Amino acid sequence: MNRDNLLTAKDLIPEFIESLAHVGAEVIKLNGKDSVLAYISENYPECITFENKEIWEEYSFSCSKEKLEKLGTIQLEGRFGVAENGAIWLDDNCFPNRLLPFIAQKVIMLLDSGKIVKDMGEAYDCVNECGYGVFISGPSKTADIEQSLVFGAHGPESLLVFLY
Amino acid sequence: MKGHSYKAGIFLKDESRADWHDKTLWMVRQKRDKAARSVADWEDLRERASSIKEQVLSNLDFYLSEFEQRAVENGVKVHRASDAQEFNEIVYKIVTDNNAKLVVKSKSMLTEECGLNTFLEQRGLEVVDTDLGERIIQFRKEPPSHIVLPAIHLKKEEIGELFHEKLNTPKGMSDPVLLTSAARTHLREKFLSAGVAITGVNFAVAETGSVVVCTNEGNADMGVHAAPVQIHCMGIEKLVPQTRDLAVFTRLLARNATGQPITAYTSHYRKPKPRGEMHIVIVDNGRSDRLKSDIHRSSLKCIRCGACMNTCPVYRRSGGHSYGYLIPGPIGSILAPSYNIKKHTDLPFASSLCMSCSNVCPVKIDIHDQLYKWRQELSEKGAFSPVKGLVLKIAGFILSKSALYDFSGKVARVALKWLPRRMVYSKINVWGWERELPAVPQESFKKWYSKNSGKNNL
Structure with a gap:
């Protein structure tokens, strides 16, 4: 299947947003990536992004785990989202260190709203071959104590998704 | 020997707890129904999942060697173990070769089956189960009572008491949010200092040599990415031919297990991290014997979602520990006798044959029929008491x-x-x-x- 054809369906956005809310993520939709970046720098000034090369290097595999553990809020960009379950695909090209999406206290995730597929069937047609890749659907969670849902089991306590 | 009905009797003595257990699991079953109904082609998915698994089991030798070849090309070290002893020794060797003292582990029924924790602990290593439910029962030195919800038999007050003793939380604190937060702090320390991380495997993809692990907590990833060495342990039946087959299983697994549309994390490990080491241990431990049996091979299709437990009227009212086998409920009752027919004679009888298990099974295992066939086999072998026989x-x-x-x-x-x-x-x-x-x-x-x-x- 042609990947570009899959990643255009605009009518999947409402379902995707609903799924994200269902799995415990917050969603904000803005027009254009620039307005998202402006929003983040105004509201989350402490947020660390890996868009520039030096910071990418700083947090790459040689970075100490102790330093990573002190991370508060980080910003990542997903490759595509899945409408049926709110999952967002990230792979080795999305972060300098595989531990980052898990060890940070809060993850802010950017996603191009043109890159949403219907279901996992379409999703696996878009998955590229990489050393490591993950579908993330909402923040880390557990219900191991009396079936009470608690966010932030080991990984991030919250996930904020910006659609642009 | 005290069998299932005796232990179920003890479980039922605490009426309010038994009632709570029954209702809680039924609630999970209802969540599952809701999630299943939200997928238009649900029955078609089950059919496809079943046929993919049949296809794999009929050509297992082919897919195993394809998987192994791809994994080796990816820079992964692949090991094969024919039984529990060999498996434990392989893992122990990897750990000691890397001079690790602390091992963190995410959920793996296979390591439970092989008694890995005990094996490593007896040799002076510290093994920490990192799934919250598993950590709780590890503190209590108990086996899991459910394969997806390992601590479902416990009340929050008991966990509060346990954490007070083990993690020094304030006495009487039993709020799940605060208890989870205490465990988070405790386990983050372990993640950062572990030399080796072990995970189970939900699916292994033959065409790419990658393994897929599904968690809600993110504990598999915390362990794997923080430790220099990662070990993934899988039974030979975990294979699927292609990446796109994962679409079928990831759509079914979490919906059928807990009613979630997908687990919070579905992680695909293909190559080791930079400067890291990645191992995959493929374990037989009696599986190829079951594969040879025309009658019992379908149990190898199981993807460990636990739905047959949540729906089973006997499981809900007798608790996981009454089965005396690491996998309880209907699926455990057909797996256990194939490992030890003498010890688990009573398990195929711990069922009302209502067929609910078969109806919710995402890979269409004929569980009720298997239970019945075990009963036939056991009666032919004279496993009944003389009174019952007469x-x-x-x-x-x-x-x-x-x-x-x-x-x-x-x-x-x-x-x-x-x-x-x-x-x-x-x-x-x-x-x-x-x-x-x-x-x-x-x-x-x-x-x-x-x-x-x-x-x-x-």
């Missing part, structure tokens, strides 16, 4: 002779009416311990039918 023989004799059956019915109707209660409900009548017989009818159904047939077009 009773069944007498019943078989009577039921095969029409006149004798009619006569026995008459005798029973009279006897039940006139015999004193303490004789009818004597100790031998196990059925009558907790139940009352219905009122005795005046005549048999056969007689009633012959009188009434012809009337009202009956």
Whole structure:
């Protein structure tokens, strides 16, 4: 299947947003990536992004785990989202260190709203071959104590998704 | 030996807890139903999942060697273990070769099956289960009571008490949010200092050599990405041919297990991290024997979602520990006898054969039929008590002779009416311990039918 054809369906956005809310993520939709970046720098000034090369290097595999553990809020960009379950695909090209999406206290995730597929069937047609890749659907969670849902089991306590 | 019914009796003594257990699991079952109904082609997905697994099991040698070849090309070290002992030794060697003292582990029923924790601990290593539910039962030195919800048998107050003792939380604190937060702090320390991380495997993809692990907590990833060495442990039956097959299973697994549309994390490990080491251990441990059996091979299709437990009226009212096997419930009852037929003779009988397990199974294992087939096998092997064997023989004799059956019915109707209660409900009548017989009818159904047939077009 042609990947570009899959990643255009605009009518999947409402379902995707609903799924994200269902799995415990917050969603904000803005027009254009620039307005998202402006929003983040105004509201989350402490947020660390890996868009520039030096910071990418700083947090790459040689970075100490102790330093990573002190991370508060980080910003990542997903490759595509899945409408049926709110999952967002990230792979080795999305972060300098595989531990980052898990060890940070809060993850802010950017996603191009043109890159949403219907279901996992379409999703696996878009998955590229990489050393490591993950579908993330909402923040880390557990219900191991009396079936009470608690966010932030080991990984991030919250996930904020910006659609642009 | 104290079997399932004896231990279920103990579980049921605490009526309010048994009631809570029953209702909680039924709630999970209802969530599952809701999630399943939200997918239009649900039944089609089950059919496809089942046929993919059949395909894999029929060509396992091919897919195993394809998987191994791809994994090696990816820079992964692949090991094969024929039994639990060999598996434990392989893992132990990897750990000691890397001079690790602390091992963190995410959920893996395979390592439970092989007794890996005990093996490593006896050799001086510290093993920490990092799934919250598993950590709780590890602190209590208990086996899991459910494969997806390992600590479902415990109340929050008990966990509060346990954490007070082990993690120094304030006495009497039993709020799940605060308890989870205490565990988070405790386990983050372990993640950062572990030399080796071990995970189970949900699916292994033959065409790419990658393994897929599904968690909600993110504990598999915390362990794997923080430790220099990662080990993924899988049974030979975990393979799927292609990446796109994962679409079928990831759509089914979490919905069927807990009613979630997908787990929070679905991680695909293909190559080791920079400067890291990645191992995959493929374990047989009796699986190829089951594969050879035409009758029992379908149990190898299981993807460990736990739905058959949540729906089972016997599991919900007897608790996971009453089964005496690491995988409880209907699926455990058909797996256990293939490992140890003598020890687990009673498990195929821990069922009402209501078929609910087969109806919710995402890969369409004929669980109820398997239970029945085990009963047949066990009775042929003389596994029944002499009393039960004799009773069944007498019943078989009577039921095969029409006149004798009619006569026995008459005798029973009279006897039940006139015999004193303490004789009818004597100790031998196990059925009558907790139940009352219905009122005795005046005549048999056969007689009633012959009188009434012809009337009202009956």
